[in-house]
Amino acid sequence: MDAIDTILARRSIRKYTSQPVPDELVESLLKAAMSAPSAHNSQPWHFVVIKDRSILNEITTFHKYAQMLKEAPLAIAVCGEPGLEKAKGRWPSDCAAATQNILLAGHAKGLGTCWIGIYPDEEREANLRKLLQMPDTIVPFSLVAVGYPGEQKPPANRYNPARIHYDRW
DSSP: OOHHHHHHHOOBOOOBOSOOOOHHHHHHHHHHHTTSOOGGGOOOEEEEEEOOHHHHHHHHHHOTTOGGGGTOSEEEEEEEOGGGOSSTTOHHHHHHHHHHHHHHHHHHTTOEEEEEEOTTOHHHHHHHHHHTTOOTTOEEEEEEEEEOBSSOOOOOOOOOGGGOOSSOO
16 A cells, blocks of 8 residues: 555544454554654653553543554554753644554555544643552653444545635635
C-alpha cells in the first residue's frame, strides 16, 4: 500500500480480535513514531507500551472514550517531556506527529488503531500519569489502541474544496 492509499484508507478502529500483536510489529510502530518530524529535532517524546490487561481495563474507568481498550490487546501511550524541547511550546505538535505516524504505520501493517486523546485534559493526564507511574516531568499526550481489526470501515471522504484557499483567503 503506498503512502497516499494508507492515509486515505486509515480509519479509527474500535473493535479488535483477541490475536496478540507480535513484538516486531510493535517495534516497527515505535520506529515510525520516532521518525516523525520534531521542532528543532528535539524529539521530546517517550512511549509506554501497555499490554497488561488490568492496566488497559483501568484506563476505561476514568476515560469514557477509551472503551475500545477492553478489547485491544495493547495500547501505546505517547508522552511528552517539555524539558527536552528546544522550541518552547512545540512538544504537543511533535507528539501529535508521532501519534499520527503510529496510526498510519499500524494501518499499513494490517493493524487497527484508534487515537485516544489525553492532553490537555488535566484529569486524564493525572490519572494516566499515576496509573503508569510516570514522573511529574512527563506529560501523557495520547493513547493509541492497537490490535488486529475486528471491524472493517470504508474509507471516509473528507476532502472539502470549500476549505481550500489559494494565495489569499
